[in-house]
Amino acid sequence: MRHEALSDVSQEPILSNYYYTAILSHNIIESALAGHLSGKLGDSSLPSATLYELIMDVLTQDQEILTDVKYDLKAVKERDPACISYVQCFLNFKGFLACQAHRIVHKLWSKDRKVIALIIQNRVSEVFALDIHPGAKIGRGVMLDHATGLVIGETAVIGNNVSILHNVTLGGTGKMSGDRHPKIGDGVLIGAGTCVLGNVRIGEGAKIGAGSVVLRDVPPRTTAVGNPAKLIGGKENPIRLDKIPGLTMDHTLHISEWSDYVI
Template sequence: MPDSSPISLADARKSRSASEPTLTQIDLRRLWDDITQGCEGCGDPLVRGLLATGIRNHAGFANGLAALIGRKLGDRSVADDALAELVTEVFDADPEIVAAAAADLVAIRERDPATANYATPFLFFKGYHAVQSHRVAHWLWHNDRRYLALHLQSRASELFAVDIHPAARLGRRILFDHGTGIVIGETSVLEDDVSLLQGVTLGGTGKNVGDRHPKVRRGVLIGAGAKVLGNIELGEGAKVGAGSIVLESVPPYTTVVGNPARPVGTRHSSLPAFTMDQMLPPIDYMI
């Protein structure tokens, strides 16, 4: 597959004002062209049908994504084509969902060195698929179709090993790297530009009711296997080391690690979710 990189996160940002954080329709067309071009060099006869079904048979990004979600989550309860039609209706009702999905894909291409082009995460990255399935389930949850939203949550959990409650709020440019084992509770909030690795839990601390899950601010990076529990806040630009157990709020631009997590360093700026830098400052600690 040839490299395909005409669109960058910087391009996407230039195309929108601060008051209107959306990708324009021309951006979506360019992105779909890049996705299509990303699979043109593949001559494997066993993959041609996959590429046709996943990409070439569709006129644009929204159509292709709706078909992908339908194909992935469809089962005997809700058939593939019926689910794809439902997702298309959701996209038509709220085009911002499509814009967010496109922004997520661009962010993955920017941050993940395993992505040679846009076609790869679009077709194969279950972290991306889980986030987009959640965006549809979230819309259903808030439009009086809660059982259907919970069905999509259940199917996504079964297929992707990623469990996101439909009521949880996710911003844009979200990266779930690998995805396996991520759990996000009902009242969790992830702001824009957040990156999570496998095995992360944003959970409660017991049987508390109401607002009981973490609030993750912009640019946070949470390392593999970390558990963030309770109605606490990870401040903008915070970094959580792999395997940490976080039970208290973390100030902005602060790195925490350990069990229980404790601060081990601060920065004046920079958002670790962009760099995916999981290195820690020199410390002396025991997990």
């Protein structure tokens, strides 16, 4: 990221102070991350300097979070065609930043520091326009694309290498208490505007089309679309894709095509 930052500054010298503060003045990524997040999230009730010390304390005590951060950076760079560099993701992609802030508050939550976790989570919600409960568990290599309107409930679990677009809800049905939120397997793609409700399981490698409402389990490596969502392919429901207008048997839906196939 330092190399990319220097390149950006050479093209836009007006940004030199900003890049120095955010990236170039730091020798380690945890310091840069703590500084950037605290600058965005600090307010009168929790000043940036206090928040910086709190985030640094969490990061230095748990190196696994830093590993997750690196996997998330790589995931965004590889999966989002709008991401032109790691440094742009780190500085500007609010889905990435909100995910890292969640990793901090989840660690605080798990250590029974729930009051401070909820205060920071509320600030994250205000700044980044999404709501991830501190109790939710999120794996590594996660891409929250755009992220505006994203809602993830307290007992939700998200696996590794998952991609979630904007306006997605991983919520409860309002009819259950306790473990009441979705469990998302590794490698799942969830399209924009989707609601997954209740303690349902989305199997590994499954794809959920944009605008779908999922109320039941979705098997691994299966595609589900519609309201309520129905399977359109996979080992447990081998409906031929050539039954969908415009698709052939060997057609693979690009992420940008999901909105065309909402039922």
